[in-house]
Amino acid sequence: MSERPTSSHRRMNDPEGLRQRLVDAAYAAFSTRGYHSSGLHDLKRDAGVTGGALAHHFPTKKALGLAVIQDRVAEAVELTWITPVNLATTTADGIQAVFAAIISELERKGAVSGCPLNNLALELSREDEDFQAAIEAIFIRWRTAIAEKLRADLRAAPVRDFDSEAMATLVVATYSGAMAMAKASQSVTPLKICAKQLTSIIRTQTSLGHEL
Amino acid sequence: MSERPTSSHRRMNDPEGLRQRLVDAAYAAFSTRGYHSSGLHDLKRDAGVTGGALAHHFPTKKALGLAVIQDRVAEAVELTWITPVNLATTTADGIQAVFAAIISELERKGAVSGCPLNNLALELSREDEDFQAAIEAIFIRWRTAIAEKLRADLRAAPVRDFDSEAMATLVVATYSGAMAMAKASQSVTPLKICAKQLTSIIRTQTSLGHEL
DNA sequence: GTCAAAACGGGACGGTTGTCCTGTTTTGTA
DNA sequence: TACAAAACAGGACAACCGTCCCGTTTTGAC
Numbered sequence: 001m002s003e004r005p006t007s008s009h010r011r012m013n014d015p016e017g018l019r020q021r022l023v024d025a026a027y028a029a030f031s032t033r034g035y036h037s038s039g040l041h042d043l044k045r046d047a048g049v050t051g052g053a054l055a056h057h058f059p060t061k062k063a064l065g066l067a068v069i070q071d072r073v074a075e076a077v078e079l080t081w082i083t084p085v086n087l088a089t090t091t092a093d094g095i096q097a098v099f100a101a102i103i104s105e106l107e108r109k110g111a112v113s114g115c116p117l118n119n120l121a122l123e124l125s126r127e128d129e130d131f132q133a134a135i136e137a138i139f140i141r142w143r144t145a146i147a148e149k150l151r152a153d154l155r156a157a158p159v160r161d162f163d164s165e166a167m168a169t170l171v172v173a174t175y176s177g178a179m180a181m182a183k184a185s186q187s188v189t190p191l192k193i194c195a196k197q198l199t200s201i202i203r204t205q206t207s208l209g210h211e212l
Numbered sequence: 213m214s215e216r217p218t219s220s221h222r223r224m225n226d227p228e229g230l231r232q233r234l235v236d237a238a239y240a241a242f243s244t245r246g247y248h249s250s251g252l253h254d255l256k257r258d259a260g261v262t263g264g265a266l267a268h269h270f271p272t273k274k275a276l277g278l279a280v281i282q283d284r285v286a287e288a289v290e291l292t293w294i295t296p297v298n299l300a301t302t303t304a305d306g307i308q309a310v311f312a313a314i315i316s317e318l319e320r321k322g323a324v325s326g327c328p329l330n331n332l333a334l335e336l337s338r339e340d341e342d343f344q345a346a347i348e349a350i351f352i353r354w355r356t357a358i359a360e361k362l363r364a365d366l367r368a369a370p371v372r373d374f375d376s377e378a379m380a381t382l383v384v385a386t387y388s389g390a391m392a393m394a395k396a397s398q399s400v401t402p403l404k405i406c407a408k409q410l411t412s413i414i415r416t417q418t419s420l421g422h423e424l
Numbered sequence: 425g426t427c428a429a430a431a432c433g434g435g436a437c438g439g440t441t442g443t444c445c446t447g448t449t450t451t452g453t454a
Numbered sequence: 455t456a457c458a459a460a461a462c463a464g465g466a467c468a469a470c471c472g473t474c475c476c477g478t479t480t481t482g483a484c
Contacts, residue, residue: 011431011432011433011478011479011480012480013430013431013432013479013480013481014431015430015431015432018431018432032338033338033339034248034335036246036248036249037248037339039470039471039472040471040472040473041470041471041472049432050432050433050434050435051432051433051434051435051473051474052431052432052433052434052435052475052476052477053431053432053433055432055473055474055475056430056431056432057431059473059474060472060473061471061472061473111338112338113338114334114337114338118334118389118392119334121392121395121396122326122330122331122334122335122392122395123246123334123335125326125395125396125398126244126245126323126324126325126326126395127245127249132396132398135396136396136397136398139393139396139397165405166405166408166409167409169390169393169402169405169406169409170386170405170406170409170410172389172393173385173386173389173390173392173393173402173406174382174385174386174389175389176388176389176392176393177330177384177385177386177387177388177389177390177392178381178385178389180330180333180334180385180388180389180392181351181381181384181385181388183333183334183337183338184333184337184344184347184348184351185348185351186337186344186348190381190385193377193378193381193382194381194382194385196378197378197379197381197382198382201413224450225449225450225451225460225461225462226461227460227461227462230461230462251440251441251442252441252442252443253440253441253442261462262462262463262464263443263444263462263463263464263465264445264447264461264462264463264464264465265461265462265463267443267444267445267462268460268461268462269461271443271444272442272443273441273442273443
């Protein structure tokens, strides 16, 4: 609760840690309440930081938002999507595992805040081109990683007329949209349905070569 | 340009027309800039309406937002999605036509503002339960209409193990997500890819019975 | 130890937001 | 014509927002 342990009012500078606390608080706030609905006043309170410190590390709110996107959102996509998919046996297995993990996490929390990347994308893409570029870069990374994994599947079991890039786009789009519907209905049902549909489609198309 | 034609300063009460102008201006602003980023000051200016008139018709901004969702957004979904799909020969044909129409419209404007329903859904669903209910109702209507059309397809050419509700969910989710990616990249490419993938999947699955 | 730069505390500031209040004008009714 | 209610004008108002400034403390290099 208190930031000054027991002794006198001695200060300990910790620029990196303070920056992390700020970006963490901002990531949590932006992901749940959105960028514009999150005031810097609340962020300072949550992070235990004064106005001077905030202004020193992030001269503008936009700079803080950019740091959230590039540091936390990009990392979140990497951790919850790209790494699990890469580690899975097949792309379909990976996607199924990712959906399952996200669904169980949402059921544990009892509320659907939506995909942080998608939330910020719709809110900020048209407002500022720096935001748009940062967000687009994450989408590209995401889609490219899935396409790469799909190509790895095909190397093991070749299939004709299968467009890995197009399928990767479909996967990212479907997940984003399913999460939007889940947020609108405050229910994981759209995610469950789309996970089943998506994995079924991929498995059918990538194993078509064996049946022919 | 001038709202007072030539004569003196005589006023003509037009409550319904004024309300329409307000909701129109709000729909345009909310769809492009978002709900929170649109100030009532600009809305009054765009609609040519004073503060007193606004407060008379909509006591709060939330009331205006609710009217936009229930009147304009619901109507937009009806006009751009449900009606064209219903009029098409098959669901796949309808979806293809809808995507094509939206894509050409976006290419004409040169900018991607995103799906109004999706934009407002992500921005307002978790903020207010009245917003959430209004938005969810539109999603349900949308998905139900597509599922109904898919069932009509199946009546003409029956197929086993085809879940119309699940496929309708996939269609809505994929479109929403594709539009989100299109907004993030300010390009119609994700829409083009997803349209092709989606129609191909539906056509394959709904004509599978003939090949077996 | 010196000293400049970085790190931080705390609050002032102007601009904007949404809401509300007090009048005035128009409209419908009798 | 009388009159009450609806429709509208116009601005006041407090609350909030993000930014900026000044002073103090800590840090690191020499």
